[in-house]
Amino acid sequence: MSQYVLLLHSDGEAWKKLSPEEMQQKVEKYLAWRNKPFVVAGAGLVRDTGRVIRAKGDGVSVTEGPFSESAEVMGGFYTIEAADYDEAVKLSLDIPHIGLGTIEIRQVMVYNA
Amino acid sequence: MQESGSPVLLEHLFRRESGRIVAWLAGLLGSAHLQLAEDAAQEAMLRAAQSWPFEGIPQNPEAWLFRTAHNYAISSVRRGVVFNSKAEALVVALETWVQPVLDLGAEQSLRDDELRMVFMCCHPKLAPDAQVALSLKLVGGFSTEEIARIFFSEPSTIAQRLVRAKRLIREQNLTLAMPSKAHLEQRLNSVLKVIYLMFSGGYAAHSGEDLIRCDVCLEALRLGRLVAASSMSAPRVDALVALMALQAARLPARTDTTGDLVLLEEQDRKLWDEDLIALGFSYFDRSIAGTRSPNGMSRLPLHPLMQAPQIQRRSIGHPSLSTTTS
Numbered sequence: 001m002s003q004y005v006l007l008l009h010s011d012g013e014a015w016k017k018l019s020p021e022e023m024q025q026k027v028e029k030y031l032a033w034r035n036k037p038f039v040v041a042g043a044g045l046v047r048d049t050g051r052v053i054r055a056k057g058d059g060v061s062v063t064e065g066p067f068s069e070s071a072e073v074m075g076g077f078y079t080i081e082a083a084d085y086d087e088a089v090k091l092s093l094d095i096p097h098i099g100l101g102t103i104e105i106r107q108v109m110v111y112n113a
Numbered sequence: 114m115q116e117s118g119s120p121v122l123l124e125h126l127f128r129r130e131s132g133r134i135v136a137w138l139a140g141l142l143g144s145a146h147l148q149l150a151e152d153a154a155q156e157a158m159l160r161a162a163q164s165w166p167f168e169g170i171p172q173n174p175e176a177w178l179f180r181t182a183h184n185y186a187i188s189s190v191r192r193g194v195v196f197n198s199k200a201e202a203l204v205v206a207l208e209t210w211v212q213p214v215l216d217l218g219a220e221q222s223l224r225d226d227e228l229r230m231v232f233m234c235c236h237p238k239l240a241p242d243a244q245v246a247l248s249l250k251l252v253g254g255f256s257t258e259e260i261a262r263i264f265f266s267e268p269s270t271i272a273q274r275l276v277r278a279k280r281l282i283r284e285q286n287l288t289l290a291m292p293s294k295a296h297l298e299q300r301l302n303s304v305l306k307v308i309y310l311m312f313s314g315g316y317a318a319h320s321g322e323d324l325i326r327c328d329v330c331l332e333a334l335r336l337g338r339l340v341a342a343s344s345m346s347a348p349r350v351d352a353l354v355a356l357m358a359l360q361a362a363r364l365p366a367r368t369d370t371t372g373d374l375v376l377l378e379e380q381d382r383k384l385w386d387e388d389l390i391a392l393g394f395s396y397f398d399r400s401i402a403g404t405r406s407p408n409g410m411s412r413l414p415l416h417p418l419m420q421a422p423q424i425q426r427r428s429i430g431h432p433s434l435s436t437t438t439s
Contacts, residue, residue, distance in 0.1 A: 015159055019256030020127035021328070023162040028122060030166030044167030047160070076167040 001081045003040065003108040004088040010075040010101040029096040034078065038091055044076035072101050079108070120170045125328070127158050130175060131254030134182045136226040139251075141206050142186070144233060144282055144289050147251070149189060154254075157182035183207065227252055228343055229289040231336060235303040236287050243278040244307045245314065246271055253311075253332045255325075263314050263329050301345055305353055308333050308340070312357050316364075330361045341396070348403030351396045358393035362386040 018026065034042060049064040078095075082088035088105050097103055123129075131154045138150035157178045171177040190203045234247040249255040249263070257275065261268040281287070292300045315329030337354040340346070366384035369375050 010163055012159075015162065016155070017258075018162070019259050020131040020158050020254050021125065021259070021325075022256075023158050024122060024125070024127035027127075027162050027165050027170075031169065034166065034169075042167050044164045047163065075163050078167075 001083060002110070004080050004082055004085075005106050005108055006078045006080065006088075006092055006095075007104040007106070008075050008077060008095075008097055008101060009072040009104065010097075011072050014100045026096050026100070029094075033094050033096075036091075038081045040079050040081055042076065042078040045074055047073060047075070075101070120172060120174065122170060122174060126174060127161070128254035128328075130178045131155075131158060132252045133223050133227060134179060135251050135254075136230040137179070137223055138182060138186055138207075139230060140226040140289060141209065142203055143206075144287060146203070147279055147282065149186060151251070153182040153186040153189070156185045224339060224342075226289075228339060228345075229291060231304055231307075231339070232291060232300055233282070233287055233289050235300060235307050236282075237299070237303060238281060238285055238287065239278050241307070241310065243274050244303070245310050246274050247278050248307055248336070249311065249329070249332070250275055252336065253329075255329070255332075259325050262323060262325055297345070301340070301347070301350075304340060305337075305350065308336050309353060309357075311336070312360075316360060327361075327364050330357070330364060334358060334361055348400045351400035351403060355393045355396035355400055358389045358396060362389035362393060 015023075033039070052063050052065060054061050054063070080088060080091055082091055085105065085107065088107075092103055092105060095103065134154040134157060135147075135150045138153055139147055142150060160181055161174070161178060165171075187204060187207050190200050190207065193200070230252050231248060234251060235244045239247065246260055246264075249260050250257065255263075257272050258268045260266075261271045264271070291297070312330050312333035315326045315333065317326075334354065334357045337350065337357055341350045341354050362385050363377070363380065365386060366380040366382065367375060375381075
């Protein structure tokens with residue numbers, strides 16, 4: 001078993017099109033998925049601009065986001081256990097996030113001693 | 114990530130709290146700032162919908178939503194969303210609310226806020242279709258798209274209707290104050306009419322039933338009960354609630370598994386909602402008791418109520434003996 005991190009990028013405009021009732025239905029589906037046994041961790045990220053640190057001359061520059069051109073912001077992440085990428089993708093398809101942003105899946109590296 | 118004892122969301126919590134938050138913030142800010150109240154409610158729902166999937170449901174979701182909307186309203190006013198000298202007064206008005214605890218007293222005051230909002234939405238200066246759309250949007254927490262679906266309209270048509278109505282509220286300075294005694298009766302009639310239009314909009318029979326239509330019926334019933342529980346209670350309010358409850362009780366039996374309509378006499382009565390039937394009876398009794406008092410004559414036709422198969426079932430005492438075709 002390997003661990004995979006799912007980075008959930010949210011499209012704010014798509015969320016705004018939902019009615020309160022639809023938002024609640026989404027929340028319930030997310031939580032049902034989050035309670036599945038293969039989900040080992042998860043955390044939301046505060047929706048602000050964050051900070052970016054870069055080298056600048058001899059020192060560093062600290063700026064506020066955005067980190068990319070896209071209007072999407074990273075809303076949070078989950079860590080899941082799966083055999084391989086195929087399974088990780090399959091397990092992620094039940095997250096009701098499709099249409100509300102994108103999910104980026106990355107395998108967590110493990111060093112074998 | 115299993116958690117034991119984690120809170121569960123009440124059915125329709127987001128929609129209900131949207132309406133309550135709008136009514137409550139508009140009460141604090143005044144009807145000139147309806148848009149800000151709506152924006153704050155939407156922002157609270159958005160933030161919940163985007164953080165609860167990760168953090169889980171907070172211990173007191175209602176208080177979380179109210180606090181978030183309140184913070185958003187205060188920071189918006191401070192950021193200068195309100196372009197006039199009244200911003201400071203608005204901040205003061207908002208800060209009168211400090212305790213994010215929804216206790217019993219707060220519940221009563223929220224119900225009053227909702228009632229005032231319903232009565233404003235039914236102001237005679239607003240057209241009847243605007244009254245219905247506004248009530249569903251501001252008090253019911255339905256979205257423009259959902260209202261359009263209920264009334265088979267285009268979302269742009271409903272959006273326009275809402276924008277015009279809100280502009281009229283601003284320009285004509287319609288307030289959330291209850292009408293004076295002289296106008297109260299007339300306004301109550303208008304409120305009852307809007308509630309009934311709302312109910313029949315949701316109840317209108319057609320194939321391919323949409324859950325949202327059932328929700329509208331139950332929202333109309335809820336508003337009816339809100340009025341019935343207030344100081345404006347009257348036999349005709351009770352009669353309307355009884356009528357809606359008895360009709361709504363049949364909703365689960367009205368369509369078959371394929372979504373096709375089922376005629377009343379062919380409906381499976383085991384699917385009728387017993388709680389709603391009992392509720393309907395109790396309001397029916399209340400309205401009858403009230404009409405016997407000197408000034409309480411019901412102006413709503415009780416005829417359809419007398420035809421309700423549930424009523425017949427009770428008076429006859431056996432379900433199979435009831436042969437109504439209504």
